[in-house]
Amino acid sequence: MNTETGIQGSYWLQTAPPPAPAPPPSGDLSVDVAVVGGGIAGLSAAWELAREGREVAVLEADRLAAGVTGRTSAKLTALHTLIYDRLRRTRGPEGARLYAQSQAAAIRHAAQVVDELCIECDWEEAAAYTYAEDPGRVAELRAEAEAAREAGLPAEFVTETDLPFPVAGAVRVADQAQFHPRKYLLALADDLRRRGSTVYEGTRVVGLTEGEPCVLTTDAGVSVRAGEVIVATHYPIFDRALLFTRLSPRRELVVAGPVGEDVAPRGMYITPEQSTRSVRSAPYRDGTRLLIVTGEHFTPGTADVEERFDRLSAWASDRFRGFTPTHRWATQDNDSTDTVPLVGPLHPGSRHTYVATGFGGWGLSGGIMAGRLLSDLVNDSPVPWDGLYDPRRMASVAREGTSFLKHQAQVAQHFVGDRLSAVKSDSPDDIAPGDGAVVRVGGRQCAVHRDESGRLQAVSARCTHLGCLVAFNRAEQAWECPCHGSRFAPDGSILQGPAVRPLEQRDL
Known part of the structure; x- marks a missing residue:
C-alpha cells in the first residue's frame, strides 16, 4: 500500500x-x-x-x-498485440499457425480446468482487440488481422469498439477470456x-x-x-x-479503479502506441467494474517511476469518465530476442x-x-x-539479429558505462528520506537508502547476478538491475531474480 x-x-x-x-x-x-x-x-x-x-x-x-x-493485468488471449504478421515473416505461415494453435489451446484448457475444479475465479469470456488511434497504423493492423486469420484465429479488422473514445482501427478476436489469476x-x-x-x-x-x-x-x-x-x-x-x-527485462505499471458499468469496456484492449496502453475491466461492486490500465514499459532501473505512474493515471482519467485510481502496482516480464x-x-x-x-x-x-x-x-x-x-x-x-545486438549493446552500456557515471550523490547526506542513490564510500560504490525516519542503510551497488550496478526505484522502494532485471529491497534482500544472493551489506 x-x-x-x-x-x-x-x-x-x-x-x-x-x-x-x-x-x-x-x-x-x-x-x-x-x-x-x-x-x-x-x-x-x-x-x-x-x-x-x-x-x-x-x-x-x-x-x-x-x-x-x-x-498481471490478467488477460487470457491468443492475440498478442502485433505478433502474427511478424511471425509470418520470420517463422513462416506454419510457425504463426503453431503459435496461434498453442495459445488458443491454452485458453480452452484453462476453461476446462475451471469447470473441472469448480474454481470461482471471475471467469469471463471477452473479445480481445489490438487497436490504434493513429490512422497511419491502419495498414499495420490490417496486415495483423490477415496474418492472425491465416494462422487460424477468428480475427477481423474493425473500426468500432466499446472504448469511450474513437480509434482508427483494431484487430478483433472473439472468444478470449479474463479471470482472477x-x-x-x-x-x-x-x-x-x-x-x-x-x-x-x-x-x-x-x-x-x-x-x-x-x-x-x-x-x-x-x-x-x-x-x-x-x-x-x-x-x-x-x-x-x-x-x-536472449532475454531483455521490461517493467510495466498498472493503475486500477472503479468506474460505472456504462463506462467500463467489456472487451480487452491493447495498443503499442504511447509506450503501450492495455485496458480491461473486472467484476467489482454493484453498479461498477474495476478498470485496469497497464502501460509505460521501461527497463528496470532506468525511469522516473512516479512520473510514469502519474502519466498513466492521467491518461486513464482523461479517457474514462469518473476514473480515480484506488490500486496501483507494477509487473515485470522478459522479451525473447526473437x-x-x-x-x-x-x-x-x-x-x-x-x-x-x-x-x-x-x-x-x-x-x-x-x-x-x-x-x-x-x-x-x-x-x-x-x-x-x-x-x-x-x-x-x-x-533475432537486430534485437539481439540491441540488447547486448544495452547490457554493455550499463555494465561499462554505469561504472563511469553511476555515482548519483557525492555524500549520503544528500539523500532525501524515502530515496536512495549510489554513493562512493571508501573507494567502493555503495547503494545507500534513507528511510522515512532518516536512518541510512548501505549495501553493495553491484548486482549479485552478473555484476551490473543497481539503481533506485523510489516509487517501489527497490534497487533494480538494468541488465537482467534483478530487484532488491533497500536492505539488499532479493525481491526478484535471476539473482539468488542478496546484496552485500556495507558499513558507512
Missing part, C-alpha cells in the same frame, strides 16, 4: 490473500519432478504432472502466485496437494547439479533429488544455458532439466501453454509446437 496516498497495491493479491505459508522442507527429499517457481508456468506444469500420477515438489522462493502472476492458481495448488504432491514456500533454490537424479540445493542447505527438474522462475536463475543473452517464448530443454546437453521463460508480457496463456508442453516433454509425448518454443533453436538474422 502507498501510505502517502492510501492507494492499494495489486488488486489480485488484495482480493485473494494467501493462506498460511507452506513451510520449507525440513530435510533432504526425493521426488519424481521438482518445479522451481510457483507462478503460473510452474504451478501449471506441476498440476499437469501431479494429475498424471507424478510426485511433484514445487519450490517457491516467496509465496505462491505472488510475484509476476500476482501483478490468483484464485485460479491457488485452486490448482490445493488440488495438487490433494493428489499427493507438495508445495514449499520461502524456499530459494541456489544450485543445480544435473544427473540421474538431478540435485537442487536451497539457500538453507537442503538437497532435493528429482528425476526431472523444471525451472519456471520467470527469469532463469541458472546461467549455464546463456539465456540471459519474440517467441523459450520453453523446453534448459540447454543443448539437457536430458532431465527444462525451462520456461521469455513470455513477452503474455505469461498467462503462455504459462498455461508451457505447463502442458513441459508435462508432455517430461512424459516423452510428442507435441506439434515443441520445436517452435525449443530454447535450443538456432537463431537467424531475420529472427
Whole structure:
C-alpha cells in the first residue's frame, strides 16, 4: 500500500490473500519432478504432472502466485498485440499457425480446468482487440488481422469498439477470456496437494547439479533429488544455458479503479502506441467494474517511476469518465530476442532439466501453454509446437539479429558505462528520506537508502547476478538491475531474480 496516498497495491493479491505459508522442507527429499517457481508456468506444469500420477515438489522462493502472476493485468488471449504478421515473416505461415494453435489451446484448457475444479475465479469470456488511434497504423493492423486469420484465429479488422473514445482501427478476436489469476492458481495448488504432491514456500533454490537424479540445493542447505527438474522462475536463475543473452527485462505499471458499468469496456484492449496502453475491466461492486490500465514499459532501473505512474493515471482519467485510481502496482516480464517464448530443454546437453521463460508480457496463456508442453516433454509425448518454443533453436538474422545486438549493446552500456557515471550523490547526506542513490564510500560504490525516519542503510551497488550496478526505484522502494532485471529491497534482500544472493551489506 502507498501510505502517502492510501492507494492499494495489486488488486489480485488484495482480493485473494494467501493462506498460511507452506513451510520449507525440513530435510533432504526425493521426488519424481521438482518445479522451481510457483507462478503460473510452474504451478501449471506441476498440476499437469501431479494429475498424471507424478510426485511433484514445487519450490517457491516467496509465496505462491505472488510475484509476476500476482501483478498481471490478467488477460487470457491468443492475440498478442502485433505478433502474427511478424511471425509470418520470420517463422513462416506454419510457425504463426503453431503459435496461434498453442495459445488458443491454452485458453480452452484453462476453461476446462475451471469447470473441472469448480474454481470461482471471475471467469469471463471477452473479445480481445489490438487497436490504434493513429490512422497511419491502419495498414499495420490490417496486415495483423490477415496474418492472425491465416494462422487460424477468428480475427477481423474493425473500426468500432466499446472504448469511450474513437480509434482508427483494431484487430478483433472473439472468444478470449479474463479471470482472477490468483484464485485460479491457488485452486490448482490445493488440488495438487490433494493428489499427493507438495508445495514449499520461502524456499530459494541456489544450485543445480544435473544427473540421474538431478540435485537442487536451497539457500538453507537442503538437497532435493528429482528425476526431472523444471525451472519456471520467470527469469532463469541458472546461467549455464546463456539465456540471459536472449532475454531483455521490461517493467510495466498498472493503475486500477472503479468506474460505472456504462463506462467500463467489456472487451480487452491493447495498443503499442504511447509506450503501450492495455485496458480491461473486472467484476467489482454493484453498479461498477474495476478498470485496469497497464502501460509505460521501461527497463528496470532506468525511469522516473512516479512520473510514469502519474502519466498513466492521467491518461486513464482523461479517457474514462469518473476514473480515480484506488490500486496501483507494477509487473515485470522478459522479451525473447526473437519474440517467441523459450520453453523446453534448459540447454543443448539437457536430458532431465527444462525451462520456461521469455513470455513477452503474455505469461498467462503462455504459462498455461508451457505447463502442458513441459508435462508432455517430461512424459516423452510428442507435441506439434515443441520445436517452435525449443530454447535450443538456432537463431537467424531475420529472427533475432537486430534485437539481439540491441540488447547486448544495452547490457554493455550499463555494465561499462554505469561504472563511469553511476555515482548519483557525492555524500549520503544528500539523500532525501524515502530515496536512495549510489554513493562512493571508501573507494567502493555503495547503494545507500534513507528511510522515512532518516536512518541510512548501505549495501553493495553491484548486482549479485552478473555484476551490473543497481539503481533506485523510489516509487517501489527497490534497487533494480538494468541488465537482467534483478530487484532488491533497500536492505539488499532479493525481491526478484535471476539473482539468488542478496546484496552485500556495507558499513558507512
